[in-house]
Amino acid sequence: MDGTGRRATIRDVARLAGVSTATVSQVLNGGRPVAAATRARTLEVIAELGYRPNIFGRGLRTRRSHLVGVVLPDLSNPFYPTLVRGVQDRLGSSGYHAVVCNTDGDPGQERELVAELMDREVDGLVVVHFTLKPKDFSGITGRGVPLVVIGRPRGFDHVYTNDFRASAAMTTYLLEVGYTSVAHIAGPVGIGPAGPRCAGYRAAMRQHGLSSSMAPVVHSDFSMTGGAKALVELLERGIMPRAIFCANDLMALGAIEAAQARGLRVPEDLAVAGFDDIYVASLVRPALTTVGHAAAALGNTAAGLLLDRIGGASGPPFDVEIDFELRKRQSA
Amino acid sequence: MDGTGRRATIRDVARLAGVSTATVSQVLNGGRPVAAATRARTLEVIAELGYRPNIFGRGLRTRRSHLVGVVLPDLSNPFYPTLVRGVQDRLGSSGYHAVVCNTDGDPGQERELVAELMDREVDGLVVVHFTLKPKDFSGITGRGVPLVVIGRPRGFDHVYTNDFRASAAMTTYLLEVGYTSVAHIAGPVGIGPAGPRCAGYRAAMRQHGLSSSMAPVVHSDFSMTGGAKALVELLERGIMPRAIFCANDLMALGAIEAAQARGLRVPEDLAVAGFDDIYVASLVRPALTTVGHAAAALGNTAAGLLLDRIGGASGPPFDVEIDFELRKRQSA
DNA sequence: TTGAAAGCGCTAACAA
DNA sequence: TTGTTAGCGCTTTCAA
Numbered sequence: 001m002d003g004t005g006r007r008a009t010i011r012d013v014a015r016l017a018g019v020s021t022a023t024v025s026q027v028l029n030g031g032r033p034v035a036a037a038t039r040a041r042t043l044e045v046i047a048e049l050g051y052r053p054n055i056f057g058r059g060l061r062t063r064r065s066h067l068v069g070v071v072l073p074d075l076s077n078p079f080y081p082t083l084v085r086g087v088q089d090r091l092g093s094s095g096y097h098a099v100v101c102n103t104d105g106d107p108g109q110e111r112e113l114v115a116e117l118m119d120r121e122v123d124g125l126v127v128v129h130f131t132l133k134p135k136d137f138s139g140i141t142g143r144g145v146p147l148v149v150i151g152r153p154r155g156f157d158h159v160y161t162n163d164f165r166a167s168a169a170m171t172t173y174l175l176e177v178g179y180t181s182v183a184h185i186a187g188p189v190g191i192g193p194a195g196p197r198c199a200g201y202r203a204a205m206r207q208h209g210l211s212s213s214m215a216p217v218v219h220s221d222f223s224m225t226g227g228a229k230a231l232v233e234l235l236e237r238g239i240m241p242r243a244i245f246c247a248n249d250l251m252a253l254g255a256i257e258a259a260q261a262r263g264l265r266v267p268e269d270l271a272v273a274g275f276d277d278i279y280v281a282s283l284v285r286p287a288l289t290t291v292g293h294a295a296a297a298l299g300n301t302a303a304g305l306l307l308d309r310i311g312g313a314s315g316p317p318f319d320v321e322i323d324f325e326l327r328k329r330q331s332a
Numbered sequence: 333m334d335g336t337g338r339r340a341t342i343r344d345v346a347r348l349a350g351v352s353t354a355t356v357s358q359v360l361n362g363g364r365p366v367a368a369a370t371r372a373r374t375l376e377v378i379a380e381l382g383y384r385p386n387i388f389g390r391g392l393r394t395r396r397s398h399l400v401g402v403v404l405p406d407l408s409n410p411f412y413p414t415l416v417r418g419v420q421d422r423l424g425s426s427g428y429h430a431v432v433c434n435t436d437g438d439p440g441q442e443r444e445l446v447a448e449l450m451d452r453e454v455d456g457l458v459v460v461h462f463t464l465k466p467k468d469f470s471g472i473t474g475r476g477v478p479l480v481v482i483g484r485p486r487g488f489d490h491v492y493t494n495d496f497r498a499s500a501a502m503t504t505y506l507l508e509v510g511y512t513s514v515a516h517i518a519g520p521v522g523i524g525p526a527g528p529r530c531a532g533y534r535a536a537m538r539q540h541g542l543s544s545s546m547a548p549v550v551h552s553d554f555s556m557t558g559g560a561k562a563l564v565e566l567l568e569r570g571i572m573p574r575a576i577f578c579a580n581d582l583m584a585l586g587a588i589e590a591a592q593a594r595g596l597r598v599p600e601d602l603a604v605a606g607f608d609d610i611y612v613a614s615l616v617r618p619a620l621t622t623v624g625h626a627a628a629a630l631g632n633t634a635a636g637l638l639l640d641r642i643g644g645a646s647g648p649p650f651d652v653e654i655d656f657e658l659r660k661r662q663s664a
Numbered sequence: 665t666t667g668a669a670a671g672c673g674c675t676a677a678c679a680a
Numbered sequence: 681t682t683g684t685t686a687g688c689g690c691t692t693t694c695a696a
Contacts, residue, residue, distance in 0.1 A: 007475065009673055020683045025675055032676095035681060052451050056391035057673025060688045065387075067431070075420070081413040088407070088434060097452065099399070099429045102420060119384050120429065143339065253615060283585060285617035341689055352667045357691055367665060389689025392672045 008049040010057075017045040028053060059121065068306060069117035070100045071110060072128040073192065077222065077250060078278040079295050080128070083150070086299025087126060094307060096123070105191050105221070107131040118145065124306040126299075129192035130154060146309035148302045148318070151193060157309065157318040159301045161293040163193045166324040167200025168207075170273055170291050171245055173326055175208050179243035179271055183216045185230040185255060187247045192222070197247045197275060216241065220251065227254030235262070242271065243332055249274035249281050249290055256284075256331065271332035286330035293324040340381040349377040360385065391453065400638060401449035402432045403442060404460040405524065409554065409582060410610040411627050412460070415482070418631025419458060426639060428455070437523050437554070439463040450477065456638040458631075461524035462486060478641035480634045480650070483525060489641065489650040491633045493625040495525045498656040499532030500539075502605055502623050503577055505658055507540050511575035511603055515548045517562040517587060519579045524554070529579045529607060548573065552583065559586030567594070574603060575664055581606035581613050581622055588616075588663065603664035618662035625656040 014021040019042055026032050027042045034042075045051075059065055070087055072080050087098055099117065103109040110131055117125060122145065129151040137147070137156075149158040174182045184201040187194025198217060205215040216239050220230035227246055231254070234241070246252035252274030256266050264270045266286055274281060277292035305318045346353045351374055358364050359374045366374075377383075391397055402419055404412045419430055431449065435441040442463055449457060454477065461483040469479070469488075481490040506514050516533040519526025530549060537547035548571050552562035559578055563586070566573070578584035584606030588598050596602045598618055606613065609624035637650045 010675095011673080021674080022676080022684080023682060026682090029675080033681065038681080054392075054673050055397075055451060055453050056388045056395075057688090058675075059388035060386075060392055060673075060690085061675045063388075063688085075413045075417050078410055078413070081407045081410070084432075085407050085434065088432075097431045097433065097448070099431055100416075100420075101429065102417065116429070119387060121387050257615075280612045280615060283589075283612060283616050342691095343689080353690080354667060354669095354692075355665090358666090361691080363692090365665065370665080386689050389672090390691075392674090392689075393691045395672085 007054075008051040010051070010053070013042065013045050013049060013051050016049070017042045063121065064123055065121045066095050066097070067120065067122045068096055068098055068124045068126060068303070069114070069120070069122040070098050070126045070128075071103060071113050071117070072100070073105045073222070074102050075100065077248075078280065079248070079276045082279075082295035083128065083299040086296035086301075087303040088299075089296075090300045090303035090307070096307070105188065111136070124148070124310050126150065126302045126306060130156070131191070146306055148306045148309070150298050150302050152196065153319065155317065157305055159298055159305065159318070159320040159322060161193075161298070161322050161324050163196035164200040164203070166291045166293065167197040167245070167247075167275070168204040169200075169324075170275070170326060171201045171204035172208070173328070174243045174245060174271065174273060174332060175204070177332075179241075179332070181214070181241040182243045182245055183218070183234055183239060183241040185227055185234075185244060185246040185251050186217050186219045187222050187251075189219055194219070194222075194247055201245055222248050222250060224250050224254030224257070227251030228258035229254075231255040231258040240270075243267075243273070244270065245273045245275075247275055249276040249278045249288060252288055252290065252331070253280070253284065256286075256288075267331050273332040277327050281327070282329065288327075289329045289332035290327050291324050292327045293322055297322055339386075340383040341386070342383070345374065345377050345381060345383050348381070349374045395453065397453045397455055398427050398429070399452065399454045400428055400430055400456045400458060400635070401446075401452070401454040402430045402458045402460075403435060403445050403449070404432070405437045405554070406434050407432065409580075410612065411580070411608045414611075414627035415460065415631035418628035418633075419635040420631075421628075422632045422635035422639070428639070430458075437520065443468070456480070456642050458482065458634045458638060462488070463523070478638055480638045480641075482630050482634050484528065485651065487649065489637055491630055491637065491650070491652040491654060493525075493630070493654050493656050495528035496532040496535070498623045498625065499529040499577070499579075499607070500536040501532075501656075502607070502658060503533045503536035504540070505660070506575045506577060506603065506605060506664060507536070509664075511573075511664070513546070513573040514575045514577055515550070515566055515571060515573040517559055517566075517576060517578040517583050518549050518551045519554050519583075521551055526551070526554075526579055533577055554580050554582060556582050556586035556589070559583030560590035561586075563587040563590040572602075575599075575605070576602065577605045577607075579607055581608040581610045581620060584620055584622065584663070585612070585616065588618075588620075599663050605664040609659050613659070614661065620659075621661045621664040622659050623656050624659045625654055629654055 010021045010024050013024045101113045124146040126148050130149040134155045149156045186198040218230040220226035252272050256272050259270050274288050274290040277290045281288035281290050342353045342356050345356045359371050433445040456478040458480050462481040466487045481488045518530040550562040552558035584604050588604050591602050606620050606622040609622045613620035613622050
């Protein structure tokens with residue numbers, strides 16, 4: 001590459017090294033034996049010319065982009081950047097890179113982004129909280145592009161947190177630590193982990209003899225303002241629980257802020273627990289009691305499974321459960 | 333696309349529509365007139381077949397990937413996800429997608445990632461806190477791939493916060509509000525915005541008659557543990573300022589935690605200010621006094637400039653300064 | 665307004 | 681151990 005002229009191609013290398021383009025390709029990609037002297041000479045010319053294979057030419061032949069798509073709700077929710085770093089760190093120097101897209105929780109967006117990424121010829125896809133069903137998806141892809149879902153199992157390879165059990169555990173903790181009434185601020189109906197987290201809460205309440213009329217649920221969206229609104233709605237309905245379990249940390253943070261704004265002390269008047277253990281959870285005061293499930297591990301594992309599939313692994317869907325842990329802090 | 337067979341190509345479309353591949357291409361990309369009837373028939377077949385242009389074939393001809401690279405220090409620092417969303421939102425439905433990479437503040441990584449992205453044939457590059465010089469860079473690319481730098485100007489298109497002025501303003505604020513001694517916890521020497529932020533601090537100190545012996549600086553890295561360590565180092569050196577200005581919010585958070593762990597009250601015993609106004613800054617207690625400069629706007633603007641250049645805009649380097657604002661909260 | 669055909673850069677099948 | 685060559689799917693020039 002001389003800085004001004006056109007970029008060197010494999011033919012330039014072949015010509016200068018006095019070999020065929022096939023040999024240059026073999027030197028680069030392995031696959032068949034090349035004489036040491038030939039290899040050395042070729043590498044020399046490659047270095048001299050600063051030759052880099054053109055990705056389009058290569059892709060056109062190999063149908064590999066060395067790109068994976070990552071589709072998630074919203075990079076602004078601090079849970080996801082951590083997850084993405086998990087993916088990126090696993091991809092590392094494998095030659096793969098990640099294209100990250102936000103759905104903002106909209107299934108239509110999700111469908112469209114998956115389609116765009118398929119058009120991009122990504123070699124694999126990581127989707128967080130997939131809402132599409134296998135049949136929708138098969139309609140989209142039509143080919144065997146590996147897909148790993150982070151979240152609810154739906155017949156794909158997936159890695160997930162057991163939202164149901166984790167939510168039940170947190171609810172049980174709140175009840176057993178002495179909060180006689182516990183409400184739940186849930187995510188939007190049918191979106192991501194909202195369902196199983198809500199179900200886990202309800203199951204734990206039932207198990208403690210609290211019928212659904214004693215287990216108030218407000219749906220809202222997974223943001224701070226969502227949490228704040230939900231708290232207000234709860235109070236306006238005349239419901240004043242001793243504790244609130246929120247479906248994620250952002251909501252919990254919003255609920256705490258709204259509660260404090262109305263003169264309620266946390267946790268004395270109202271205890272609040274969250275879900276995710278985003279890193280702020282331990283920084284705010286009161287520090288947030290929440291469910292920890294390693295975002296980085298989710299991303300890391302998902303990327304690992306994806307690379308396995310891309311590498312040709314076959315067999316039944318992978319199914320990896322990531323541990324969770326109750327982080328008992330000050331807010332509840 | 334029939335779900336099992338191979339994917340439809342432009343030739344399949346041409347055959348079925350009874351036109352040439354050239355016409356199909358024109359229908360898709362415009363550029364020359366196509367008879368209404370021909371166009372309609374072609375579009376029909378395209379829809380029927382679910383035809384999607386292959387990106388490699390197209391790229392091989394057009395040398396466009398419709399991909400932009402984003403190189404930044406670390407997605408785990410909450411400042412950057414916001415910036416990335418700014419980029420993504422600006423790219424929006426333009427057909428461009430972003431490949432995001434972390435340098436972890438290492439110039440070697442930066443060089444390598446830029447090279448990898450160039451190999452990927454990205455149509456443009458956004459780099460945050462570029463450490464390479466124009467000549468290093470020209471050696472890497474050798475071609476006119478547009479580059480927008482977020483951070484220190486170096487002869488590229490760039491969008492930036494005036495770190496020097498902002499830091500001086502914050503330091504001045506601390507001094508004028510009554511803190512008689514102010515120390516600075518700086519970033520790693522020569523990395524990102526560490527230099528100008530430190531210089532701004534020093535200039536303001538000088539302007540208030542405080543020589544460099546009265547303006548202690550500790551270098552550390554841009555993380556919470558970095559901030560905590562730096563605070564400890566300061567104390568162990570026997571320096572106990574009334575206030576500390578940290579080069580970013582994570583450091584400030586770490587410093588506050590370390591200070592509190594040593595029994596110091598913030599801000600009564602020690603005031604702490606940060607830089608970035610990451611969204612946690614307003615959530616922690618005491619809420620962090622910091623410099624706000626809109627991360628999303630930085631990303632958004634950079635992506636906009638990049639698209640302009642990709643679209644063919646020529647002329648001297650763009651040079652956009654993003655406003656900053658002192659966010660005076662409880663910690664100082 | 666349309667078609668034929670060259671060719672982007674690469675890999676891999678086949679031949680030597 | 682190496683070379684020749686077809687062809688991946690597309691855009692675009694040239695010709696009609």
